[in-house]
Amino acid sequence: MTALVTQTDAAPSTTPDTPPASTQGDAPVGLFDAVTLRGQTFRNRLWVAPMCQYSAEEEDGVATDWHLVHLGSLARGGAGAVISEAASVTPDGRISPQDLGIWNDEQVEALKPITAFVRSQGSVPGIQLAHAGRKASTFRPWSEVQGSVPEAEGGWPTVAPSAIAFEGYAAPRELSRDEIAGLVEAFRAAARRSVEAGFGLIELHAAHGYLLHQFLSPLSNERTDDHGGSLENRARLLVDVVRVVRAEVGDDLPLLVRFSATDWAEGGWDEHETATVAAWCRDAGADLFDISTGGLVAGVTIPVGLGYQVPFAQHVRETAEVETGAVGLIVSAQQAQAVVAEGRADVVLMAREFLRDPHFPLRAAAELGVELDYWPEQYLRAPFRVS
Template structure:
């Protein structure tokens, strides 16, 4: 597959997975990131997209998140991207701002919810002063704050290129800041960033346009959407398709379609491939390239998604955690000969069970 000037060796990519493993709480990558992301590239993925990486300090989901708000963070990522490239994979990064879901304890902490300022947390911001259930009430952003977010994404995109990333994904899903602006359940603004769909999408489209202008014409740019809030009166797949079209016109190339994350306590019909129909809907309605994600767990299941035209790319997360070499095993199962099995591993041919 080719997007703009970048060739991908296959259509099986690593979805961003938060690692919450920055040791000094300074947003700087560690050896964990090198080994984790490097192993996924060695395992045959077409692209490896690094975790949600904050564009400003207050945009981190947890104090242990990666960041690209400072030039000092660039240097630590260069060995990571260089190794991923050396294994034939495209290194990508997901740029993010967590908004009202920022400053939280990492999942395996003994505590949950918002981290108190006394323990290294910080006040959060959002389109409106509406809290996510169990979290601190955020401060409603001023217009200057919103404009500042656009510039923060622009600067982080520049640093992404300097760090060696060959693909950028903008995180507009899972209840984080850009998603918070998109959904009427979290956006109660009455200015040009609230109300109508065009207004709610304004921040995202401005960010897409700014990032495209910053990185030039050759770099692939993705947007991750939650195609539905799974809640009455919330953001849905029809609005997602419309805004995907607007984002394509602003410079985005492919849309990574997930669901949920904006509100707690909703009923989600989880099952194998349960989010694939949303990727297909956006692909067909907006006439854009999409990626499918969500409980895609086998080679044949992934192959069918692409072969049937339901999505252009399959992104996996948990399956890569279970087996970083999943693409090599998938090729063996599907009877595909690859020329990028690591020479060091050729004494142990990849076979089906």
């Protein structure tokens, strides 16, 4: 693994002999060691995971002041990267009518001041490109009703690899071969717009039961053509998307893929298939794999607990020999530090803890005894002190 390079006081090494990201010579890597992924340097390994806000301009997918303040505060709080919520590559791919989009130039213009502010705070702005498939056109979580939004109320028909509904949602229509080819082009165009909008990192959302995950899992993909059946066929759409996005953005921009490493269901997608496809995606141009779990089917039993998904990130990292990010109930500085120091993953992505404390990285550094030089000057009367 040579794509992710540890930054120390010495000049960074970019030779093939660069050690894995979990080592810094003989010393373990620290959470606040800077890293370089392709042409982008991140000031630390503590990144903000994508979190849907359901607050875009309705029907338009355009970012609002909420996104500027929300994402900007996370960058100001010291995160190495701030990855925005899932931005749909087509109008019918939004999870809800209030989700972000990246399918037109108006959306790009609204995102530019957000990415500029994130960069001004020393963080790298990232975007997650997505299509919700059969889980699109739903009410946002705090609505009085849940499930699919009727067309009369602003919803739309959904699509999927096969006409199999997610429990409690409207049945989707099976995509045609031409429509699948069109989706590859939509991701390519969205990647181009992401660069225009100022993002320094792109993540492809192939997790949580959304469209790319639906193609991967045999529980949601019953096709009999070259996009169904064998693992190679089920992974074809994702690998094609990785390949065209890499070609579109060039060699310098980091490209991530988010996987659900298991469906937690018998006969479903699992960590072994995840590792295999991660290696294929690496060969197609992906750099790091953000490992979550679940979301494809309802009613499964998930052994939720602190760091419960970290073993999956470690499995994919070691089996596929790729860089990974760990996510899922990582809630303390010591816990996050252990993940990278023990080589279980290369970066840590956190979500709910950032909602509770947008300045978590600044607090975590104090708890770990790390002095940072990127406290906001306006806040210099308030650095955390841990006695």
